[in-house]
Amino acid sequence: MLIYGLLSLLGLVVIIHLIWFMIFKRTFTPVLMYHRVTGDTKKDDVRFIIHKGKRLDLDSMKVSPTNFDVQMAYLKKKGYQTLDLKKDFHKPKTVYITFDDGYEDNYLFAFNSLKKHGLKATFFITSELAIKGLFMPIDSNDKRVENRLLTTNQIREMSEAKMQIGSHTLTHPWLTHEGVNIEDEIIKSKRELEEIIGKEVTTFAYPGGLYNDKVLELVSKHYDVAVTTSLGESFRKKDETPYTIERETISSTDSLLMFKLKVWGVMKFIRKHPLIGLLKKVIKWLLRK
């Protein structure tokens, strides 16, 4: 009986904290992560890969052009501003929209929608794959036109239309793995992109969100900011540095309500709140008994 009383008390504390957080939610600055904007789907035999020890559905990384447009319309209607990612990125009523991998569908669908709503975004490009017209490693068994990456001309056009271009390495390796030339992947990719767009490239995205101390040191020497692929371990702002900016993934199954909850920071709050973690553990333990 006592345990249920304690559980209710914990739940109440979390709810009060959530209400407090919602009222002051303007302190949360969402950095949204997209990969692809397309209605295309993969065949089952090339749809799933193993990533970080987990089965990853590549189609979950695709947001349909219609859903993307609805999401952008919401941001516009609610008066959110979109900016280039910079060191001091925590700003009121601001959303950062970012894309990893540089698929051509970013140009074909996302770019148009962003222009239509007067919004801007950051596109993280794997420079050598773009320059050579190659496919992403995860599409090595699915080289259809639908999986093409942006061309250098498209990247230039997007940059000229005030979209921010960032580096996502040369070839998209896991930077923490042995045998990877991290100097080239981090520094040469910056130079190659700068040559394409004729502007300085100041932002970086770690492929797969993977980094270690050596990678962090190199990135911080050559870029102003860098983004990861996860929400990190905590919702506390002070745990984040300009080189480990956490992002909220927008996936194919997100409804507009879920998108709003992510923009407001509610999903991050729920996933990372230490008391909710504790509550889940206690409930699991009770169910096992």
Ligand SMILES: [Zn+2]
């Ligand atoms: Zn990537």
